[in-house]
Amino acid sequence: MQYRKFCGKDVSILGFGAMRLPVIDGDPKQIDVGQAEAMLDHALDHGINYIDTAYPYHGGESERFVGNYLQARGNRERIYLATKLPSWLIKEEADFDKFFEEQLEKLQTNFIDFYLIHSLNDKSWKSLKKLKVLEWCEKKxxxxxxxxxxxxxxxxxxxxKKIVTDYEKWDFCQIMYNYMDTRYQAGVRGLRLATENNIAVIIMEPLRGGQLAKEPPAEIKKIWEKFPVKRAYADGALQWLWHHSEIPLVLSGMSSLEQVMENISSAENAKAGLFTDKELDLFKMIRRTYLKRSPIRCTSCRYCEPCPQGVAISTCLGFYMMSVIYDDQPRASMFYNQFLKDENRADKCIKCGECEEKCPQGIEIIKWLMETHKSLNKTKVEK
Ligand SMILES: NC(=O)c1ccc[n+]([C@@H]2O[C@H](COP(=O)([O-])OP(=O)(O)OC[C@H]3O[C@@H](n4cnc5c(N)ncnc54)[C@H](OP(=O)(O)O)[C@@H]3O)[C@@H](O)[C@H]2O)c1
Structure with a gap:
């Protein structure tokens, strides 16, 4: 295993994300403990020393599983443990202690090495600041x-940028980043801003939740064939991240022992500055070719929002683009049906056109919202 400095510690460049553990009968709450333990054993035996879990993962069972595992193996002191404050469940100040104490109990520990405020966005940041979340964190x-x-x-x-500049004492942050999402969410600008402000950056969703590990469409395969070294698609995506020396830690939500073995092997072969400029251009070409597959040029700038009817326009279009770009209708449909509230879905559009007047890309938003609902609502799943 290789290690890079992260908040002054030697942390393995590959972290174990406990969000996609193997489960029994497709039930996320029923972790296949035997398999998951074998995965963690292999990971720790091969030098991984960072485990990332969170309050909601596996319906609350991920923290419990990790706590039981560390207790049974007696290796709590050997690893850096990360978990997160469930920001969306905090309604009053007393909730901070309530959730934190529950987490300590489930994890069977009296301290958390790396504690994150989970999934911050504009709304949750404003409301947590009002509840004095930073004062509470400093006390802890x-x-x-x-x-x-x-x-x-x-x-x-x-x-x-607002979150980074609002508080001078962040130790680290965790962003979604991979060769496809350099301009999405925090993106490359966020990575640079954090680094300039001495905030260490952890990468999540390095394979876009698995999409970048799948067999790509023919035109993308042709570009991969131009690389001088043949790699598995997952390995290529991980190496692209470790190529960047400012990235100390990449989390992977591995769901089988085989994936743990493959990703450890990738980490062992990682190198800052691995790729030549020509190879980096090939990654850009892959990105552009993927994006060209979408008939919509939405960049998620959200100038179209807020919608007077409450439609989450850019999220809806984002799911539609995901289904077309990666040929992954089932996954996009699952996101559309599970993660969007009914009142924010595309079928709530009344065609007033306010969004189209504001869209800097001139996108026919109404037409694509209709298409999104038609395409992604097909396989509606129980909530
Ligand atoms: N804080 C947050 O808001 C937040 C959000 C998301 C994630 N996270 C954390 O970040 C971690 C990483 O994110 P992620 O789980 O989305 O990571 P990811 O690496 O983008 O996706 C993980 C998926 O990629 C596939 N995969 C992994 N290794 C593979 C390999 N060698 N070959 C083929 N497929 C492979 C698997 O998909 P299949 O199961 O389909 O095979 C796996 O479930 C999570 O586990 C979690 O701990 C945090």
């Missing part, structure tokens, strides 16, 4: 119950 740091404080992020760059 003083008590030694939180060693390092960070946040994970899902919103636009300008919100990321």
């Amino acid at each position: 740091k003083k008590e030694g119950k939180i060693k390092y404080l960070g946040f994970s992020f899902h919103d636009q760059y300008k919100v990321f």
